[in-house]
Amino acid sequence: MPGRRRAALINCLSGFKSANLLGTRSASGQDNLALMSSAVHLGANPPLLGFVFRPHSVPRHTLENLTDTGWFTVNHVHSDIVEAAHQTSAKYPGDVSEFEAVGLTPEFTGDCPAPFVAECRIRMALKHEQTIPIEANDTLLVIGRIESVQLPGGCVGEDGFVDLERAGSVSLSGLEQYHTTKALIRLGYAEP
């Protein structure tokens, strides 16, 4: 199978993925925004998320910035900003802010020096916790600790469940297919 087709196929095999925008600011004050589909929940206590980085690909600036400053933001892509979010994956030069290039708005709140995406509804500030090299293919697992969370009103249940569908968060398959979702069934804690 040709390399491009093979890569597209394998990119689909993990199943549906999340779509997140990672916001960072460089030590010299340059903002950066990168689309990532590799978020993985690592644990709730402490609250940790992981992201897979290819050191030589576009989100290199993101990696450099979060390593230098110790902070990044994670912002859920929702259905109204899918095109702008996807456009952040273009290879812009290092001195271009993807915020400006795609028409999204950096916003700063709290202690976090990294920019949030003003247009996003579910947003988190993370502190860089650890970066683990994955020898099998020369990638990196970047781990962040969730320091604060901003959620839209009416999206969090009594039990803590966050209604991502109501917040408009989208799902991604492969490299470029975005999906909205429809609640199918909610199941309880399984007992034998």
Add this chain to the structure above:
Amino acid sequence: MPGRRRAALINCLSGFKSANLLGTRSASGQDNLALMSSAVHLGANPPLLGFVFRPHSVPRHTLENLTDTGWFTVNHVHSDIVEAAHQTSAKYPGDVSEFEAVGLTPEFTGDCPAPFVAECRIRMALKHEQTIPIEANDTLLVIGRIESVQLPGGCVGEDGFVDLERAGSVSLSGLEQYHTTKALIRLGYAEP
């Protein structure tokens, strides 16, 4: 925030997740099936998937088996088997096959000694490649190399894109909410 509510909330923050059943067979021939929502695409060449394991939680048998035998299968959960798939997350004793307990069928094809789920449509055999400890919270990243893929007819495009929606694969948010998806938009490779 109380621990249970907090854990439920944080489990939602990574965004939509995949729902996969991991099939393994122990060295002594006991089959095991475990629901996992932590699949992450690590790269296409070589074709690698990662899964996050908590060493002391239910999928411990899965971890032991894939380490002992070197193989596991990954099977996409689809909308017709969501309840059975979710039920595999119950804490069954070690001598119980989750296949039998939940009413799914083990199937063996090719060189892979681990059981596939006969009812699933997208299925892969993986060889255990590497296990990486994540010190930040004492979990493990288990990496598998995709050795073979079975896909239903009519689900793979000329360009390699796999239509997960057509295959019925579902998405998961938090610990227990399952979703079907609806194609929103397909975007091309982004250029500046």
